[in-house]
Amino acid sequence: MTTNRQASPQGQRDRVRVWDPAVRLFHWGLVAAFAVAYVTVDSSRSVHQWAGYTALGLIAFRLIWGVIGTRHARFSDFVPGPRRLLDYMRRAVKGREPRYLGHNPAAAIMILFLLAATGAIGISGWLLTTDWGWGSRTIEQIHETSVNVTLVAIGLHVAAAIYESLHHRENLIRSMITGHKRR
Template sequence: MRDAGQAHRSVMSETPALPRSDTVAVWDFPLRVWHWALAGFVLVACVTPNTFDRLHRVAGYAVIGLLAFRLIWGLIGSRHSLFARISLKLRAAPQYILGMLRGETGRYLGLNPAGAAMLVVMLALLIVSTISGVMQVSVRFFGVGWIEQAHALSSNAIIALIAVHVIGTLWMSVLQRENLARAMLTGRKRVPGIIRTAPAAARAVVSARTRSQPEPAAGDENISVVPDLPPLRPSSTVAAAKPAGPARMPRSLSIHDKRLGVGR
């Protein structure tokens, strides 16, 4: 695997340097298509029950196909699409959500703990809703009370969760000063400029300490290889100014990571 500088130059070589000099590829193209397609079909399914039954069923079957794709992509996709570290983020979710309510968050390039919890709950509710919907129109389970109730309750919970997701996305965009909805369209997120955004006094302190060492090239700072955990939260002004060495990837790069330009 290349070092951080090489990975950063590989990302930067895909597009002109000026408009994307402070961004890095995070969400791959298949995941972005899945996200917006799922949003569209779920919306159609929510507004068509008991009025346009055929369209409602088509949307439900499309959601089933998208769920199957996401489960597969969670095993073979690029690093921020994987389910590999989901359990760690779920354990951190309660504390992270409390921090969100106080306006305190750690910054993650991929899903933060609250987003990971949202993903797991949403996938579970969609599975219950779609399976119960298919059973509801079958000959064997047609008219069965608990099937109809499961479908209605899970569908209503999905609508409520969508509202929470939208509000949470807007709230995080305000707290972190980044358009997260646009990031899911472009696939790129802002690079936390640890060295570039540090105050001049802190940079002077660090420069005096590291004067005897060769100065790292500007391209050597690459956030795309920093693991998702722990969050990118500087503990102090001086600590934020310290240049961090390239962190090792938590797993070997997949072909999808290479297409994103993360490394070779």
């Protein structure tokens, strides 16, 4: 006789679905769009631009899904207030931060930052294609600086996911592929 937990898609009793397909498609779609835009900056202007437009579309979707989406997708579920963020950071410095089923407070801030920074890249890139922004050195500088800052943030994001995976003995990268985490 099996229970509902044993009949889960993973067939494992201790797993729970956290990341819905929309969140996972957004995440990996944004990774792909950013990577394509980055590697095609000098080789294919149209591919570069369409990758940027795709990123902007994904961000628009994520902002909507952050309000109406499933529990762990909603900003109200994971965006911390200052007190909760500071408490988490104090614990993290000591290596005693709690495990979160969804995003931890530091990850929430990184998500907001990455959304804003990638949005700045996309909007500044789009402005460079308009009559108003074409040839503007200021907008070009904003675009390039936003890319460089975002690359650093991506590195921190990946490093934090690896740290958190090791610290809490849970493969967060796999969970962003499968949607499941342990209870």
